[in-house]
Amino acid sequence: MNATTLFERLAAYLPVLLQGAVTTLSVAIAAIALGFAWGAVLLGLSLRRGGRGVLPAAVRTYLSFFRGTPLLVQLLMLFYLPSAYGLDLPPLLVAIVALGLNSAAFQCEILRAGLVAVPAGQIEAAASFGMPPARIFRHVQLPQLARAVWPAVVSEGVDVVKSSAIVSVISVADLARGGRQIVAANFRPLEVYVSVGLCYLLMTGAVLWLGHWLRGRMERP
């Protein structure tokens, strides 16, 4: 194996890394979707009774915890604590749930910022013309909200893809784990991990490009 060229080795890594990348993207997409849905629910709960009471306080605690502690810690807790009580959860599921619960905290804040981005006066005007709240939301708030939060949403998407590398520590077969497996076999950490890094760079770059393209579609009438 010593006579292989760099090019030959890189070509050999490709299938493993590609498979890992697919897993990474799948996990990331699932986590972002989960994070969005749960984040929206959290936002709804936190707005109950004008922000006072048990539920909004619970949401605030949730947000503080998930934003104030490392994702790695959340992942480890979610993986090992159930197993301490005899519940063995599949790593892939734990990975998606942990990433999703974490992302929800950030997406909740993003959505909240989006809500206040629409000036109250516009909503008042719409209401004074007799528009029902649902229609006001659909035609006045939603379009502007989407435009206002888009950069933050794309940024969160990039973050989830990057954060997903952490799930390799609980043996999910993602891109980072693929890299570790190759290194364990051929002891060439520098070129393998740089290749892995380049793969992530391509993926995050693709997310940014997609975000940019979608924004262009949004601006069109």
Added chain:
Amino acid sequence: MNAPVTVPIVSLRGVGKSFGPQRVLSDIDLDIRKGEVVSLIGPSGSGKTTLLRCMNFLEAYDEGEVRIRGALLGYRRSAAGALVRESERVVAEVRAPVAMVFQQFNLWPHMTVLANVMAPLTLAKGLRADQARAVAGEALARVGMSAKADARPPQLSGGQQQRVGIARALAVGPEVMLLDEPTSALDPELVDEVLEVIKSLSRGGMTMIMVTHEMSFAAEVSDRIVFMEKGRIVTIGTPREVIHAPAHPRIQAFLQPWIRRSLGHPAAGALA
């Protein structure tokens, strides 16, 4: 004014400018003599602010020449006669006699009023702190802002901030002051205090070129009025010729709203 014929302080020949495909200035010829007050008026989009900003090279003109005291501003002539951009340092030297007052004041909010006026003196003109403080103090007194020397811009009203802006321009001892709509950003009741300062400067013999929408003020204080439209000079004349009894139909159309509004005003008698 029986001044002997001398080189005009600011001289424009054939000045033109485009922003991409959009032509904003064409064929501007203008001479400003020492001690003159010249107002640039015209509808929005006429290029008057761009023209003013070309006079201190905040905007780079594309054609023609702008000369400050005879020196070519922003460029030098190559051997073939073409315009070549000059370095920042040379540009700063040529435009040193010109000081600007901005529509948005552009004071530096983290410095006191006194520090704002002193900064160009200590940092650009190399004055010692005590010298700069003396000069700055005089300039602030001239505009009536001495009492606020230790305040910071956010604590002042718009009119007060603009007066500080004028003091800052005065302190460097300019030969020409450019005023870019000095009162347009002010609440109506604050406009007069600034106009008073500008009036007193003109009486003191300061050469001023002013872009303004205050027609009565322009008529009162200016030696000449330049009316611009669509990037060209339509006419240059005395206030009487341009504002009080405009012959040009386009100027008449431009001044209509102002005349209509002023006719209800007690001072409209001056419109004879």
Added chain:
Amino acid sequence: MIDTALLGQLLPAFGAAALRTVLLTLTGLAGGLVVGFAFHALRETGWRAARWLYTAYTAVWRGVPFLIHLFIVYFGLPSAGLSLDPFAAAGLTLAVYGGAYFAEIFRACWQSIPRGQIEAARCMGLSSRQIFATIECPQALRASLPLIASQTILLMKESALASVITYPELTMTAGKVVSEQFVYVEPYLLLALSYWGLSLLVNRAAGTLRAWAALRETPRP
């Protein structure tokens, strides 16, 4: 449910580990600020090469997961001749990683200064260097404090990954207790609370710093 006696026993170890987490974070903060400011100042010179270098640095370092950066430095560099112990590797990686974010923070704060102030300074004959030092820096740096504070918390959360390369900070210490003593709840509880507490501390400190900076702005009437 929770063995409070055990909690008491674990406190010293966790206290020492927390100090190491803090040390690592501060190293990343200090190093990152220096690197980030250097790249930003380089970009402000306007030289085309400098801008290109800045864009390459911020794009590449922010587009690859911190875990991969860590692997490249700790596992990869030795084969290129540079062997670092876990603390040095984690600190260096954190600094260069954080620097990319700090550089962008500085760039955003510089852009937030109204152009008119720069124009006025230029008209009055101030050189680019003078404008940078006396007009831009005082205002932009003050504006950057809240962003630097939140970035510090992000760095602290990333520091948890140093556990993967065996630096005995909080996460690794908790992991050790779990695997050696077969207890789950107490170590993870302490772990989460430690990070949570630290992030609340950073927020409190940032608030105080911001208040102090604002106080210096407004003079006594």
